Amino acid sequence: MDIHDVQIPRKTVLAGFGAGAAAVTLAACSSGDSAPDPDAGADASPGGDASAAPEALTSTADVPVGSGVIVGDVVVTQPVAGDYQAFSAVCTHSGCLINQVADGTINCPCHGSKFSLDGQVVNGPAARPLTPVSVEVQGNSIVLT
Template identity: 50%
Template sequence: MTGSQGPSRTVTRRTVVAAVGGASVAAVALTACGSSDDGGQSVADKPADKSAGGTDGGTDSGAAGKELAKTADIPEGGGKVVGDVVVTQPRAGEFKAFSSKCTHQGCAVKGISDGVINCPCHNSQFSVEDGSVKKGPATSPLPPASITVDGGSIRLA
């Protein structure tokens, strides 16, 4: 090359193939567990109760005191995803809350029924009772979130 164009560089076929392959793997990894569908479900009326579930959950779902749902919106044996939190009712009048992010690869869980919280990305399943893993590939439970139940309102604690 001549002086104004700078030094010449040779890019091998191997370098191009490696770069394209790496970008493809990264794109697949980012899209595989990126669902944000909240999958909320409505239900018949359930009795209100003053009970709380969970402890510090490490969720980033907003300010304490924010209403997540009405008790009537949470089915017995099921639940509802509200933002970064999944609220469940394992037994009549008992409410629990967990992070809605699957511990496998961070997908949003949805499809809560028959005592199980389902992750649509890789079919992990968690207990509505305590967030424990019922079926992998996830190996860690859903972290609990703090809630309060006052009358017919479920709020972040």
């Protein structure tokens, strides 16, 4: 095989270019002569706990039984009362963002993939379930864990 016979998908080339351009831009913004801030990332409160509190995605009241909500890049569902589940809102078919939870399914606008409220494929072209995201209920909040 000759190197000229290799075909690289356009998406791969563009993605690589974008990452390289971002690295060059970040490097260009750095003066190189500033010392790192010794207090950066440190907990400012004396004797305080450096661990961050879990991030609340939504409230339990906002997730209807038999449906779900999309919060940023996470889909939170409640297939049956009290059973909260969460998944990446990135479709496993081609990486499009899920845009709707309706009629008992999680729907991707790009190619028509549909997933059940437990993340399993109901209608392709997606062949793999949505990627689970770990959450738990704390009080009336659904938080990332």
